[in-house]
Amino acid sequence: MSNTQPLVEVRDVTKIYRAGDVDVLALQSVSLAIQPSEFVAIMGASGSGKSTLMNILGCLDRPTSGRYFLEGREVSTLSPGELADVRNRSLGFVFQSFNLLPRTSGLENVELPLLYAGVSGRERRRRAEEALRQVGLADRMHHYSNQLSGGQQQRVAIARALAARPRLILADEPTGNLDSRTSLEIMALFQDLGRMGMTIILVTHEADIAEHASRVVVMKDGRILSDHEQTPRVARPAASVMEGASP
Numbered sequence: 001m002s003n004t005q006p007l008v009e010v011r012d013v014t015k016i017y018r019a020g021d022v023d024v025l026a027l028q029s030v031s032l033a034i035q036p037s038e039f040v041a042i043m044g045a046s047g048s049g050k051s052t053l054m055n056i057l058g059c060l061d062r063p064t065s066g067r068y069f070l071e072g073r074e075v076s077t078l079s080p081g082e083l084a085d086v087r088n089r090s091l092g093f094v095f096q097s098f099n100l101l102p103r104t105s106g107l108e109n110v111e112l113p114l115l116y117a118g119v120s121g122r123e124r125r126r127r128a129e130e131a132l133r134q135v136g137l138a139d140r141m142h143h144y145s146n147q148l149s150g151g152q153q154q155r156v157a158i159a160r161a162l163a164a165r166p167r168l169i170l171a172d173e174p175t176g177n178l179d180s181r182t183s184l185e186i187m188a189l190f191q192d193l194g195r196m197g198m199t200i201i202l203v204t205h206e207a208d209i210a211e212h213a214s215r216v217v218v219m220k221d222g223r224i225l226s227d228h229e230q231t232p233r234v235a236r237p238a239a240s241v242m243e244g245a246s247p
Contacts, residue, residue, distance in 0.1 A: 004035060004036065005072050006033040006034055006035055006069070007034055007035060007036045007038075007070070007071060007167060007168060007199050008032070008033070008034040008057060008069075008070060008168065008199075008201070009032070009033045009034070009068070009069040010030055010031060010032050010033075010053075010056065010057070010063075010066060010067070010068050010069075011031050011066055011067045011068075011069075012029050012030075012031055012065070012066040012067070013027055013029070013030045013031070013053075013056065013063040013065070013066030013067070013068065013076075014027055014028055014029055014030070014063060014064050014065045014066055015027040015049075015052050015056065015061070015063050015064050015222075016064045025222055026049050026052040026222055027049045027052050027053060027056075027063070027222045027223075028049075028221070028222040028223050029066070029223070030049070030053060030066070030222070030223065030224055031224075032053075032217065032224065032227070034199065034201065035199075036167075036197070036199055037194065037197050037198070037199055038194075038199055038200075038214060038215055039190065039191070039194040039199075039200045039202070039212075039213045039214045039215070039232070040200070040201050040202070040213055040214075040215045040216075040217060041202045041203075041204055041209070041210035041212075041213035041215070041216045041217070042054065042201065042202070042203045042204075042217045042219060043203075043204060043205065043207070043210050043216060043217070043218045043219065044205065044218060044219035044220060044225075045205060045220070046205070047221075048219040048220050048221065048222070049219050049220075049221070049222040049223070050203050050219045051172070051203060052222075053219070054170060054172055054201070054203045056068060056076075057170060057201060058087065058091055058093060058170045059075060059078075059083040059084075059086050059087050059091065060083075060087075062076055062077075062083075063076055070086065070090060070168075071090065071167060088113075088117055088164065090166055090167045090168060091166050091167075091168055091169075091170060092160075092161030092162060092164055092166035092168070092169045092170070093161055093169075093170050093171075093172075094154070094157050094158050094161050094169060094170070094171040094172070094174045095157070095171075095172050095173075095174070096172060096173040096174065096176035096177055097177065098145070098150075098153040098154055098156070098157045098177075099157065100145035100153055100156060100157065101145065102144065102145055102146040103144055103146065104144065104145060105141065105142050105143060105144055105145070106132060106137060106140060106141045106142070106143060106144075106145060106148065106152075106156040106159070107125075107128050107129065107132065107141040107142060109145055109156055109160060110128035110131055110132060110141075110156060110159050110160045110163050111124045111125065111128045111163075112160075113160060113163070113164060114127060114128065114163055114164065117164070127163045127165075128141075128159070128163050129141065130163075131159035131160070131162040131163040132156070132159045134159065134162060135155040135156075135158050135159045135162070135189060136155060136189070137152060137155055137156065137159065140152055149182070150177060150178050150179075150182060151178060151182035151185055151186065154174060154175075154177075154178065154182075154186055155186070155189065157174075158174075158186075158189060158193075162193075167199060168199045168200075168201065169190075169193070169198060169199070169200045169201070170201050170203075171190070171200065171201070171202040171203070172203045173203060173204055173205070174186060174190075174202065175187070175204070175206070175209055183209065184235045184236060185235075187209060187212040187235040188235035188236065190202065190212070190235075191212060191232065191234070191235055194214070200213075211230075211232065211233040212232050212233050212234075212235050213230075213232055214229060214230065214231075214232045215227070215228070215229045215230065216228060216230060
C-alpha cells in the first residue's frame with residue numbers, strides 16, 4: 001500500500017442513533033484509511049454498519065464521536081452547508097436505484113447536477129458527453145432513460161458521478177437491481193475507472209461482487225471484522241463495456 005497521505009481516513013468513529021428511548025450503536029470505534037486510486041469493497045450483512053459508514057464517508061451524516069479526514073481535511077465537524085460543498089466538489093455517488101429522470105435523455109440526466117453546481121451550459125455539455133463516452137454510451141446519450149436497459153441506466157448514473165470530476169466515487173449496492181451479466185459489465189467499468197486512477201468505495205453484501213475489488217473490508221456489529229488486500233477477479237466482458245467509448 002502507498003505511503004502517501006490517505007484520501008479517506010476515519011479515526012475511532014462511533015455512531016449512535018436514537019430510536020425512541022433506545023440508543024442504537026451503529027458504528028463502534030471504526031478506524032480506516034484508504035489511499036488514492038484504491039478500489040475497496042465494504043461488505044457485511046444487514047445491520048453490520050456498512051451503510052452507516054458509507055453515509056459518513058459520503059458526508060451525508062456525521063459521527064457521534066471520532067474524526068473523519070477527506071483529502072487531509074477534517075470534515076466530521078463541518079456545518080451542513082460546508083458538507084454539501086464537499087459532496088459537490090469531491091464526491092460522486094452511485095446507488096442501487098439509478099435515480100434518473102425517466103422522460104429525460106441520458107445527456108440531460110448527466111448535465112443536471114452540473115447545472116445546480118453553476119457550471120456553464122457549454123462546459124456542462126462537454127463534460128456530460130465526455131463522461132458518457134467514458135462509460136460506453138456515446139451512441140445512447142440522446143435516448144430517454146426509460147428507453148435504456150438497467151445496465152445502461154446504471155452507466156448513465158456512473159457518468160453523472162464522473163462528470164462532477166470527483167476524487168472519490170461511493171457506490172452503494174450498485175449491482176443490486178441488475179442481472180449477473182450486467183453486474184459484471186458494471187464491475188468491469190469500475191475496474192477500468194480504477195486503472196485510470198479513480199478511488200472507488202463500493203458497499204455490497206455479495207461476495208462475488210467484492211471479488212472484483214483490490215481490497216475488502218468486512219463489517220459486523222458496527223466493527224471492522226477483517227480488512228485485506230486481494231488480487232481482484234477480472235470482470236468480463238470488459239470489451240463490451242467500453243464499446244462506443246470513442247467519439
